[in-house]
């Protein structure tokens with residue numbers, strides 16, 4: 155699970171934001187929670203029935219796509235294509251956030267409709283370290299979220315990924331035992347099924363090998379001293395043109411590898427390889443020769 159940038163009014167189209175705000179105001183004007191929840195549901199189901207709604211949500215979707223992680227990946231699982239507009243805080247429980255842009259992200263269908271659904275947890279009482287799972291269509295007893303909101307905090311600041319087992323865990327420094335942060339991490343892992351979806355866990359483990367291979371190729375290409383070595387470093391693909399200067403060919407191949415890294419699923423694995431003390435010595439040496447590939451510090455602890 156990766157962080158997303160905060161919604162920036164300067165980059166979001168005014169017309170789309172105004173459209174969302176107008177609908178939200180109608181929901182907020184309803185007298186009680188039940189009416190607000192019903193209104194949010196009906197407004198959501200009919201959001202693209204008018205031409206104005208269709209145009210606004212085409213812009214919303216486009217904007218969210220640009221903000222999604224990697225090559226259009228779901229920020230929750232980091233594996234599948236991000237296709238669905240997902241409410242971080244479910245609209246059935248938080249109708250006041252149903253048309254709030256900062257509550258949206260693009261998630262994959264599996265995460266959205268197979269795991270997260272309307273699930274959420276809050277701290278009760280607010281400010282405590284005791285979290286409570288929310289029941290369906292019940293007004294939450296608190297607005298103090300016990301779930302990592304990827305637009306408000308960096309999941310990788312609170313979580314660690316053990317790239318050998320492929321499992322996420324609470325960061326011992328930023329989310330120690332008994333803390334609110336640890337409870338947030340545990341709820342997030344459980345609600346999204348981050349550690350119980352076998353295919354996901356296996357793919358994280360396999361991602362290590364892919365990143366390792368790309369890193370090794372990158373360093374070998376960088377260190378090649380002639381066209382023959384360059385050809386060997388790239389495994390004969392893409393083909394090397396001996397008539398083109400070595401440095402030019404090198405730059406072409408290095409940018410190919412950088413593009414491949416940017417397209418890989420499970421970018422959190424890449425972050426962990428760079429920041430984990432358990433990364434093997436050989437890989438550390440390669441990393442030392444390819445410092446420019448480091449995703450840190452942007453994705454390590456501090457929120458971008």
Ligand SMILES: [Zn+2]
Nearest residue numbers: 228231262265
């Ligand atoms: Zn997903």
